[in-house]
Amino acid sequence: MSAPTTDELGSDEATATDAADRGVAETVLAQARAARIASRRLARLRTADKNAVLRAAADAVEAQTGSxxxxxxxxxxxxxxDGTPGSLLDRLRLTGDRVRGIADGLRQVAGLPDPIGEVLQGRTLLNGLSLRQVRVPLGVVGIVYExxxxxxxxxxxxxxxxxxxxLLRGSSSAARSNAELVRILRDALAAHGVDPNAVALVPSHDRSSVTHLIQARGLVDVVIPRGGAGLIDAVVRNALVPTLETGTGNCHVYVHSAADLDMATDIVVNAKTRRPSVCNAAETVLVDRTIADLAVPALTSALQAHGVIIHGDEPAMVPATEADWAEEYLSLDIAMKVVDGLDAAVEHIERYGTGHTEAIVTGDLAAADEFTARVDAAAVMVNASTAFTDGEQFGFGAEIGISTQKLHARGPMGLPELTSTKWLAWGHGQVRPA
Amino acid sequence: MSAPTTDELGSDEATATDAADRGVAETVLAQARAARIASRRLARLRTADKNAVLRAAADAVEAQTGSxxxxxxxxxxxxxxDGTPGSLLDRLRLTGDRVRGIADGLRQVAGLPDPIGEVLQGRTLLNGLSLRQVRVPLGVVGIVYExxxxxxxxxxxxxxxxxxxxLLRGSSSAARSNAELVRILRDALAAHGVDPNAVALVPSHDRSSVTHLIQARGLVDVVIPRGGAGLIDAVVRNALVPTLETGTGNCHVYVHSAADLDMATDIVVNAKTRRPSVCNAAETVLVDRTIADLAVPALTSALQAHGVIIHGDEPAMVPATEADWAEEYLSLDIAMKVVDGLDAAVEHIERYGTGHTEAIVTGDLAAADEFTARVDAAAVMVNASTAFTDGEQFGFGAEIGISTQKLHARGPMGLPELTSTKWLAWGHGQVRPA
Incomplete structure (x- = not known):
């Protein structure tokens, strides 16, 4: 799940030219070159060795909880x-329990199947050439996060x-924590004979380091921005290496005319209030006009009982403006709109949705079919909370983010989404006729 | 197979600001918006209907060969x-046979399996939520070509x-031919009740149309540049929508110490001379020093007998400069280098290769294993010609280009490579615990 807020990275567009910047550029490019060299060995590590290193790294993190x-x-x-607000402080703060959780995360990844080497397809051509498509790593992955x-x-x-x-480019606000964690990881790698440049922390004191990282064509294979809309947009616009966009989610729940009203209420309340700050939280509920007389009061009172502020056009709501339909509140706010049937719901979602997760509540099969076919999003739910769009819920065991783009990966991204493929053709002298 | 030469699109970087450009921008964006609307219907067309339209379009093209x-x-x-060289004229020229071939291409695509709707994976979660990942179209695809x-x-x-x-952005040199072909296609679509905006020709008289197309974020889902290195680089650098890089190929054949020399000669000659202008042609042969005394003369005389000019450091070769190792000749030229074993071959390929296709000729299993594991390219061949990297050879039935990038698709791209996925979750009121 991507974090809700944008920090200082978001607006970085300048290409600084002074000496300090050249120093940052040199540092980042040197890290990228070293990572590239390390990646060649990594690509060939055996699964058992990778798992042993991950478990050792977990133990090392836990053993050094104090530092x-x-x-x-x-x-x-x-x-x-600096006067940082409490919600940001909470995201930044580590505790003994949280450090244990971080270490357990590494152990969990150690237990997952290794995607590398998987044969995705293959055949023998008429001329006897034996063809296989196998999974290989992407190479060097840059991650810009908050x-x-x-x-x-x-x-x-x-x-x-x-x-x-x-190559990790974290927030400057977490610079000391990140540096200590990466030191522990690099020490664990080195202790197991693995090139420690397999992980490096890109300088965060200078905003230009993001630019150098995302423009290192030929050294960095992909950049994943994780964070708020501003950060993601800045990375995607300025990157020269391919990017994987993650997670802004203006998710809708459409309560169809054939909805079970109790079910709809449970789903809307869960999708909004379970964890309002995450990208799969619902931000707008669309209510079919044919049941609005019953549904709007029922939904309103249930949401209000959970402390949710409702933005909309009905009495007793905060008056909604155009901006409300596009807003990813990430808070205990929700927009509510009465729509004239499924067409209007789909059109509203087409206009304001971010392609993350959209849900319909209905007992009508044709409506469910049409909604799932027409709505263009990473995940479309029928009679279920938008909160299920999550790598762990989907059974991936680990998640690097939720892609809202259509290329390469869409929806929760686990281990296979961090791979590419390679075609291998084994023959015995085959040449191609003219 | 991507075409070899760069035309006038390659160096387009300017953002023109005059009225003419605003007109082009409006045209391109209007085409993109119309394509977006058309794409929603296209996504839901039945396979049988799509095949019927493709066959009708093929008949229409053939029937209107005269125009x-x-x-x-x-x-x-x-x-x-304008004094265009003969090789370019040949690529531009259509004949009755070529038009028939174009129509047959559409019929062939009609006969291929439809990737849309394929269920790639699925499971039922512990809470009963039924999850499926299905193939869906990308949406609007821009193609910039020569x-x-x-x-x-x-x-x-x-x-x-x-x-x-x-959305097709062809070369201005083919403007009339492209316009006539697209008119026929759009008429065929309209005659079958399909929105003709499913295909449109972006203006080619103004170079800024490329920029508008590749920066139409939110309207165009992916851009595929097909052409020379200059065109591809300009598109990738200036695009704001995701791109799929196709095909520059500085392909190598490494003749290992344990190579069968006759086999190596056949493979090198085929890889160089079969069709020198295509991206899977070999551009450099690397000869292991241990067999250079025999192999260099044998390869040299066989290549020269086919009219190939050899660039290298040995006597009777055109002296090679650093530029030769990076050159994609796309002509009857080849670079030849003697290398000190497999490590040196892999390092040379790492330095100068473009990640397209690399081949080793060897009878030694360990060498073949190591070469295929270490060389990072879309396709790696053992004892076979580089010419096999091709969608039709691989059994795809159709090819939109050969991707040399690692994200989304790598190697020949057929129909599935023009798709994305969507997760569908069907439930009966499931909500996610806190």
Whole structure:
């Protein structure tokens, strides 16, 4: 799940030209070159060796909880001095339990199937040439993310298991925590004879490091921005290496005329209130006009009982403006609109949706079929909460983000989504006729 | 197979600002919006209906061969006046046979399996939620290509069968031919009740139309540049929509110490001379030093007997410079280098290869294993010609290009490579626990 807020990375577009920037550029490019070299070895590591390294890294993180918490305390102290709001402080803060959770995440990845080497398809051509398409790592994966230090270790674990070197560009607010975690990971790699440049922390004190990372064509194979809409948009617009867009979610629940009203209420309340700050939370509920007389009061009172502020055109709602339909609140706010049937619901979603997760509540099979066929999103739910769009829920075991783009990967991304393929053709002298 | 040469599109980077450009921008964006609307219907067309339309379009193209050839004659006449070289004229020129071939291409696509609706994976979660990942179209696909008018119809056929609307930006030198072909296709669509905006020809008289097409974020889902390195690089660098890089190929054949010399000679000659202008042709042969005394003269005389000019460091070769190792000659030229074993061969390929197709000739299993594992390319061949990297050879039935990037698709791209996926979750009121 991607984090809700944008931090200082979001608006970075400048190409600085001074000496300090050249220093940052050199640092980032040197890290990328070293990662590239490390990635060649990583691609050929055996699964058993990768799993052993991941478990050793987990043990190392847990054993050094003290130094991690000390580094984190410095970040927290600085953030408090800077007047950082409480919700951001909470995302930044580590505890003994959270560090244990981070280590357990690595152990969980160690237990997942290795995607590398999987044969996806193959055949023998008429001339006897034997053809196989096999999974290989992407190579070097750049990740640009926000305050949460757990992403540092999660991204390493998923990247390493899938044979990739990772270049991490975290938030400057987590600089000390991230540095300490990456030091522990690199030490664990080196102790197991693995090139420690398989993971590196790109400088975060200078905003230009993002630009250098996302423009390192030929060195970095893909960049994944994880964070708010501003960060993602800035990365996608300025990147020269391919990007995997993750997760802004303006998710809708459409309560169809044939909906079970109790079911609809449960789903809307769950989709909004379970964890309002995540990308699969519902932001708008669309109510079919034919049942609006019953449904709007029922939904309104249930949502209000959970502390949700409703933005809409009905009495007792905060008056909605055009901006409300596009808003990803990520808070205990929801927009509510009465629509004239399924066509209008689909058109509203087409106009304002972000292609993340859309849901219909209905007992009518034809309506469910039409909604799922027409709505263009990474996930479309029938009679279920939007909260299910999640790598762990989908059974992936680990998730690097939720893609809202259509190329390469769409929806929750696990280990296979961090791979590419290679065609192997084995022959005995075959040449191609003219 | 992508075409060899770069035409006038390659260096387009300017963002023109005058009124003419605003007109082009409006035209392109209007075409993109119309394509987007058309794509929604296309995504839901039945396979049988798509196949019927493709066969009708094939018949229409063939029936109107006269008007196609007349339009093409205008393009040819203008190109001749402009002093266009013969090889380019040949790529531009249509004949009755070529038009029939173009129509047959559409019929062939009609006969291929429809990728849309395929269920790629699925499971039922513990809570009973039924999950499926299904193939869906990408939506709107932009294609920027060079002189050959057959690409116009091929791209429509592959795009249409995979449920996508296509925006075609061809070369201005083929403007009349492309316009006539697209008119015929659009008429055929309209005659079958399909929105003709499923295919449109973007203006080619103004170079800024490429920029508008590749920056139409939110309207165009992916852009595929097909052509020379300059065109591809310009598109990838300036695009704001995701791109699929196709095909520059600096392909190598490594003649290992344990190679059968006759086999190596046949493979090198085939890989170089079968069709020198295509991206899967070999451009460099690497000869292991341990067999160089025998292999270099044997390869040299066989290549020279086929009219190949050899660039290298040995006597009787054209002296090679650094540029030769990176060169994609696309002609009857080849670079030849003696290397100190497999490590040196792999390092040379790592440095100069473009990630397209690399081959080893060897009877040694360990060498073949190591070469295929270490070389990072879309296709790696053992004892076979590089010429086999081709969608038709691989059994795809149709090809939109050969991807040399690692995201989304790598190697020959057929119908499934023009699709995305969508997760469908059907439930009966499931909500996610906190």
């Amino acid at each position: 991690v918490l000390a580094a984190n305390a410095e970040d927290i102290a600085r953030a408090e001095t 305050a949460r230090p757990n992403v540092t270790v999660d991204a390493f674990g998923i990247g390493f298991k899938s044979g990739n070197a990772v | 196609v050839l007349a339009a093409n004659a205008e393009d040819i006449a203008r190109a001749e006046t 002189a050959r008018p057959n690409v116009t119809v091929d791209a429509f056929g592959i795009g249409f069968k995979s449920g996508n609307a296509v």
